[in-house]
Amino acid sequence: MLEQVNLKKAITKEEYQSEADRLKTELTMLQQEMKQIGLPVIILFEGWGAAGKGSAISKMILNLDPRGFKVYSTIDATQEEQRKPIMHRYWSKIPAHGNISIFDRSWYQDISIAQLEKHISKEELNRRTESIKTFERQLSDDGYLIIKFFLHISKKEQKKRFDKLKEEKSTAWRVTSLDKERNKNYDKYYEVFDNMLINTNTSDAPWHPIGAEDTRGAMFNIYTILVNNIKNAIAKRRAQKQVPQVEIPTISVPQTIHLIEVPKLSEINLNKTITDEDYKKLLGKAQEKLHKLHNKLYQKKIPVIICYEGWDAAGKGGNIKRVAAALDPRGYEVNPIAAPDKTELAHHYLWRFWNQLPKAGHIAIFDRTWYGRVMVERIEGFCSNEEWHRAYTEINEFEKELYDWGAIIVKFWIHIDKEEQLKRFEDRQNTPEKRWKITDEDWRNREKWDDYEVAINDMLQYTSTDFAPWTIIESKDKKFARIKAIKTLINQIEIRLGK
């Protein structure tokens, strides 16, 4: 793509002043509209060293209300960030509705510069490129506007700029030996950048290469693109609000995802039990084993993600407690998932889960999970029809990302029947120290049992994958359920450790 960029395209000072002023005012006004309508915008700047990314951002943000944007400079991942999946640090920085995140360099460093300087394999490169495309598509599907600039200058111009920076005392230190090395190998970088632009120039998030040798010309282009794109996105959003979707969506899962068959809930035999004696013996043994495995996982820096979903009063809490009791508190966390708060609602629904991932070597237990999207949100209409249909793919992609990072993903559906639930609800109601565990909402949910059963069967069918399979835990006998959960967990860890 770069060969088509007009590097020199200049604009006279007079033309610039009158036109740019108009565009800047428009940008200021558009930000207010964006806020009102809740449009989230991501603007990223990639390009050659000394191409003027910093000063372009500097100029641009002077037209923006600081309460509505944040600038992020992407440098090498910190130690802390290196212990999370590669896309974690970008997911954590997506803007809330109505806000702007501006990136000075971005996730594109991981598939450009990294190729030459971190020597990543071809396979890893492809994987990262797919991760990025998935990231941008998921955001775009959720209504995020993504504007990507690449600031282009020639080898000669870059050298000239570095030389000029070096001349001045206060800026000389900014030119490093790495910069000089990069200028010398300009052609190699050119090829890498050009391939990156071609491979990630999607309809969800197209690239805007900018000839940056003439600063005024570059700024004029940037302002024009910003104003047009934001204006269009606002118009599109308004139109969507007026004319709701009529097409009936269907659930579909990409062919690259291999689904594993899981029985329907109605087929589950809930009469499995265990004697108290066996329970005590087996629990102690299993916990001891799990404790040892936790040590090994920690040493090998393998992260584990345990997902608990299940009927109200099915025994999730007690089950989690027995798993947790075997673990070193320095190496695990229980993440209870309640209804999203205001900040969480103003982001992509997966955002809060990206922010709660364990570090490599740690275990995260989720007490309820991202599957809320295809259960409570589907049934209560907290998301649109189209959104929950799309979610199966998004969730599979999310879990695939975690798997590729190296995580072991264990998902439990803690199962009881309707009758058993009633018994337990009544017991909670009648026992003073248990009463806090039961709320009106539990009773309301119970009335929708049949709707939930349909949704859960869909969930089990479309999100049980070879890399993140569901296990149904029969929990009419809670003790049986606890042993089965720990044993399943042990088994999946041992498989990964190659035992």
Add this chain to the structure above:
Amino acid sequence: MLEQVNLKKAITKEEYQSEADRLKTELTMLQQEMKQIGLPVIILFEGWGAAGKGSAISKMILNLDPRGFKVYSTIDATQEEQRKPIMHRYWSKIPAHGNISIFDRSWYQDISIAQLEKHISKEELNRRTESIKTFERQLSDDGYLIIKFFLHISKKEQKKRFDKLKEEKSTAWRVTSLDKERNKNYDKYYEVFDNMLINTNTSDAPWHPIGAEDTRGAMFNIYTILVNNIKNAIAKRRAQKQVPQVEIPTISVPQTIHLIEVPKLSEINLNKTITDEDYKKLLGKAQEKLHKLHNKLYQKKIPVIICYEGWDAAGKGGNIKRVAAALDPRGYEVNPIAAPDKTELAHHYLWRFWNQLPKAGHIAIFDRTWYGRVMVERIEGFCSNEEWHRAYTEINEFEKELYDWGAIIVKFWIHIDKEEQLKRFEDRQNTPEKRWKITDEDWRNREKWDDYEVAINDMLQYTSTDFAPWTIIESKDKKFARIKAIKTLINQIEIRLGK
């Protein structure tokens, strides 16, 4: 303190089982009460390596609802954390009202182990100890309950435990050469720990040394202390809610804080102006100078904190814009401060500011600040009489902490008079593209001008210190104000850089 600890205090298995069960159930119930009443609790565990901190926490949390607590392991500060003030990483982890933060090792590492292993100076040690005491007092004053355990074992016992860990394959790697070194130098560490306990055994947050050679005895003590302390704190809180404070508090600032005299608002001459020609010339020059200084600050890793307070419509936004225009966007951030959200309200009021500090070498511009406590919160009654009186000291301490870390703190009061404000309000009302800038609240605040003037004069009088002085910026002529602000900033930076 350690010599008084009974290391062996044993309890029979039978005694333990019946008593501990009762205490555990009580703890579970108390957590629910804590939640209802909004009591925040900090529990920290310090002690010898292999004294059983991890397993004590493990056992304790099994009795707690995971939705209400979080465990933090304190290890060496990450690169990221090292660029923030030392107390930052602890402030960021304080619990919300009704929640529990549990620390496996804590801020006490910085004044114990660090003495022997990081070779900090006596002076630094004293400074850190004071910081910790201030931290705990501020939290305690705000209603936080702090429970501090020190798990004590003898040199011999520690060696025995290390040897046992080494014997088992899955735990052998946990015993490092550093552990062995520490055991060998047990006596040195003993002295350091003992001094730490004595020096920080305050009434706000007393220490509970626990003899930990007998595990059951230790757990029994821990449960007892937890239950008693939480119960008392709940009772105290209920009592306070019933009988409001009658004492009339006064503003007082510790003698160690040196105040600098600032004129009263009524004494300010607002007729200072500048010609357009001078403005253009001086602005360009000043911005260029500031830009160069920003580079130097970055190189020397000096953080800068710029605080903007001022009357509505005084011109804060435009003033900030002119400062920002001179800065590299990769090295500064504007933090607009609005009314606290739900999460922020559930923490100490300084918490959100601790979380928005710049990294060393960066500049943070606060568009409104922590001074909201002694202005809007005081006037609107969002905090108690006692709370805003106490705030002057808390804020001075907070800024002192930032200064000691190495920060340059520049505080502007952007000033206009009542008449000028009316003119600007009306102008905003009558200009379509400015209308979003004026709200009903602005008009309501205007009615309370006189109350604000009293509060502002108090603020200027009691928080203008030698390490963080206030500068009043006459802003009837906005251009004059911008030049004065940038020049003040340049001046304060140059003083620090030793020019």
